[in-house]
Amino acid sequence: MERAPVVIEFPLRGEWQAPTTPKKQIPSHGTNRLGLRYAFDFLQVNYKKRSTPFHRLSAIRYFLFGVPLKDCYCWGEPIYAPCDGKVVMLEDGIRERKIVHWFVDSMIAIKNALFFNEEKDVYSKIAGNYVVINYGKNGYMAFAHLQKDSIAVTLNQEIKKGDYLGKIGHSGNSTAPHLHFQLMNSQDIAHSQGIPCLFEQYEVYQNDGWQMVYNQMPSETDRIRFIK
Structure with a gap:
């Protein structure tokens, strides 16, 4: 029997897209390994362009030479705790590739x-810089691919909902700067099982305007935002 979804606050601010989401398929990342069953990937894109790129440069530049991290919209965006909890694992100092290139990053990830x-293997090989928070009995959440040296919390630190955790980066198995976020039933990520979650509230852009939704999860095509 699968666990009931946990309802938490959205961990980011501003506009986002979830190209990988359990609303699209389960398991969302194509595997149940490492607690990935209900995991999300969040990134920012430019909705003014038809191709909705995640970077400010041309498509030709990205495909031929790659783009610098500083030209990716969500690189360095802040991440916040979606609920109260305690930091039980973290890794920082893992280097980021300075250029985002579709072929190089994809080959490394594969x-x-x-x-x-x-x-x-250590989890950072996949997750890069990461934070794991225990939010209650048998409940844990992981934030992966963070920016090098950006993590603002310490091991065993008690945190409150809304506390600043770190910045979005491009470390580990990342094909573009984004936040990988998942809930799981164990601190032992290698042997954990994923837990579904819903977000307390956020807005979805539809019918030429923003509509508030409650206790839902975004689809891969939703343009969403959360402002607090």
């Missing part, structure tokens, strides 16, 4: 995913 060994 290689790491195929050869990752839950018994031998």
Whole structure:
């Protein structure tokens, strides 16, 4: 029997898209390994352009040479705690690739995913810089691919809903700067199972305006925002 969804606050501010979401498919990342069953990926895109790019430069520049991190919309955006909890795991200092390139990043991600060994490899090989928070009995949440040296919390720190955690980055198995977010039933990520979640409230752009929704999760095509 699957656990009931946990309702929490959205962990980001401003406008976002969720190209990977359990609203589209389960398991959302194509596997149940590492607690990934109900995981989300969030990134920012330019909705004024038909291709909705995640960067400020041309498509030709991205495909041929890649784009610098500073030209990616959500690189460096702040991440906030969606609920009260305690920091139980974290990793910082993992370097980020300075250029985002579709082929290079994809090959690295495929290689790491195929050869990752839950018994031998450290989670940072996949997640890069990350934070894991215990939000209650048998409930944990992970924030992955954070910016190097941006994590603002410490191990065993008690945190409150809305506390600043760190910045979105491009570390680990990242094909573009984004936030990977998931809930799971164990601090032992290698052997954890995913837990579904809903977000207390956020807005969806539809019919030429913003509409508030409650206790839902975004689809891969939703243009969403959360302002607090």
